[in-house]
Amino acid sequence: MPYENINATLTDADLLDILNHIDQSKLKLPFLINLTMKERKKYARQGAHIKSFNKKTLTYSQHHPQYVPSYLDINGTHADQELCDKLKAIKAQLDILSDGLQSTILALQNEVYAATRVVYRSVETATHQNVPGSSEIYNDLKQHFPRTGKRKKKEEE
Numbered sequence: 001m002p003y004e005n006i007n008a009t010l011t012d013a014d015l016l017d018i019l020n021h022i023d024q025s026k027l028k029l030p031f032l033i034n035l036t037m038k039e040r041k042k043y044a045r046q047g048a049h050i051k052s053f054n055k056k057t058l059t060y061s062q063h064h065p066q067y068v069p070s071y072l073d074i075n076g077t078h079a080d081q082e083l084c085d086k087l088k089a090i091k092a093q094l095d096i097l098s099d100g101l102q103s104t105i106l107a108l109q110n111e112v113y114a115a116t117r118v119v120y121r122s123v124e125t126a127t128h129q130n131v132p133g134s135s136e137i138y139n140d141l142k143q144h145f146p147r148t149g150k151r152k153k154k155e156e157e
Contacts, residue, residue: 006108054081 026032035043044050058081061068068074120141126134 005111006104 046054058074058078061074062078065074120138123134123138123141127138
């Protein structure tokens with residue numbers, strides 16, 4: 001979606017309020033875990049067919065309890081599925097928020113970079129015109145743009 005230059009602010013108070021809400025949300029989810037990459041690979045990726053299987057099997061277990069082994073805590077399994085569904089609803093909203101944050105950050109960084117390049121070019125022009133004080137700024141900023149490739153090789157020859 002195209003956008004005009006983003007012209008918004010976020011007050012320190014609003015930032016603190018948002019961060020506090022996030023902290024409060026984390027307190028409501030003390031059971032969340034962090035899997036290592038090795039652990040993530042160990043768990044099966046569950047596609048739609050596995051989710052459908054789980055749902056049907058849990059439904060059958062309710063209507064036909066005689067097929068549920070006595071050693072299996074099927075109520076715990078139902079609770080796990082219910083928790084999983086609720087966490088997915090939270091994650092869906094957080095994914096939307098995360099995507100919006102990432103897109104906005106990227107757009108803002110691009111706006112800032114475009115503006116700072118204009119300032120850099122202005123300082124560069126001032127340096128070429130021997131404006132006092134500009135060469136120090138230019139020399140400091142140009143370090144962020146090291147010359148490489150063909151142009152550098154030509155300069156060395």
